Amino acid sequence: MNRPATYLLLTLLLTACVIPSVRSEQSRLRSDSIPDGARRLMEAYPHDVVGYEDNMIIFADGERLIYNDGKSRTTEQMHIEQDVKDIFYQEYDTQRFPPDYGYDPGRYRSAAFFDKIYGRNEAEVISNLVKVAWCPSFGCDSLLFSRQAGAAEALKRVSDELEQHPELREWVIDAQTFCYRNVAGTNRRSPHSYGIAVDISVARSHYWRWSYPHASEYQRISYVNNISLDVVEIFEKHGFIWGGRWYHFDTMHFEYRPEINPPKYMQRVEPRKWETPSALRAIIENLNFDPWRSE
Numbered sequence: 001m002n003r004p005a006t007y008l009l010l011t012l013l014l015t016a017c018v019i020p021s022v023r024s025e026q027s028r029l030r031s032d033s034i035p036d037g038a039r040r041l042m043e044a045y046p047h048d049v050v051g052y053e054d055n056m057i058i059f060a061d062g063e064r065l066i067y068n069d070g071k072s073r074t075t076e077q078m079h080i081e082q083d084v085k086d087i088f089y090q091e092y093d094t095q096r097f098p099p100d101y102g103y104d105p106g107r108y109r110s111a112a113f114f115d116k117i118y119g120r121n122e123a124e125v126i127s128n129l130v131k132v133a134w135c136p137s138f139g140c141d142s143l144l145f146s147r148q149a150g151a152a153e154a155l156k157r158v159s160d161e162l163e164q165h166p167e168l169r170e171w172v173i174d175a176q177t178f179c180y181r182n183v184a185g186t187n188r189r190s191p192h193s194y195g196i197a198v199d200i201s202v203a204r205s206h207y208w209r210w211s212y213p214h215a216s217e218y219q220r221i222s223y224v225n226n227i228s229l230d231v232v233e234i235f236e237k238h239g240f241i242w243g244g245r246w247y248h249f250d251t252m253h254f255e256y257r258p259e260i261n262p263p264k265y266m267q268r269v270e271p272r273k274w275e276t277p278s279a280l281r282a283i284i285e286n287l288n289f290d291p292w293r294s295e
């Protein structure tokens with residue numbers, strides 16, 4: 001056999017051996033390489049996020065959203081532009097308390113992701129709002145909350161548990177939820193705009209921008225909190241995060257974020273049949289929320 005023919009034969013043999021092993025490696029990677037964050041989204045939003053493939057998370061309606069855009073950003077940049085992986089920039093660790101410099105777990109949100117889950121504009125979000133009876137035995141008013149992704153269900157569970165603790169009534173009687181607005185001092189939509197955030201006891205709360213009106217994101221500030229940690233514990237048990245765990249503290253603020261703080265136990269209960277309030281627009285216009293602009 002002449003030399004070129006030998007090379008050709010060797011090449012063919014090598015190709016035959018190598019290509020199948022490369023292929024099997026690729027398929028192994030495909031099934032094993034779902035990033036932890038994407039997996040957590042699939043667990044936390046099982047009816048909405050149904051898969052992951054080729055760096056895209058896949059929604060139940062087939063729509064896809066890029067998971068990792070490959071850009072590295074400062075924390076300040078992450079407030080302006082984010083990809084889905086940025087949601088998981090910091091772990092939500094209740095032991096890391098009070099929060100140290102720059103620790104704001106859950107404060108980085110992917111607008112594209114939350115738009116998709118809860119509504120891309122005010123009309124879409126409002127169409128998903130339901131009335132949740134909020135601690136009725138304490139004499140509280142109902143709250144508007146999103147029925148998407150189990151949010152209203154989680155809030156109802158918080159309410160049910162709070163009612164077992166009459167000593168906590170004073171902290172939760174003046175709760176506020178939906179308000180279509182941006183986060184104070186920013187162009188990004190507040191989680192209150194999605195109907196997934198609750199502010200409690202505003203008068204006794206602390207918000208970093210109120211305490212330090214001239215501070216930048218990078219300035220060192222002093223932590224302060226007066227909110228009862230017993231209340232915090234109940235919210236956190238049901239998939240909410242607390243703004244009091246942030247260096248940029250917002251101690252009145254709770255937000256339904258099961259992907260970074262999964263409910264401590266999954267109750268397999270029949271989802272409630274939510275009542276969609278009539279005259280919703282009138283209810284919303286009567287919410288006097290603006291003086292309390294925060295996260």
Ligand SMILES: [Zn+2]
Binds near residue numbers: 198294
């Ligand atoms: Zn808030």
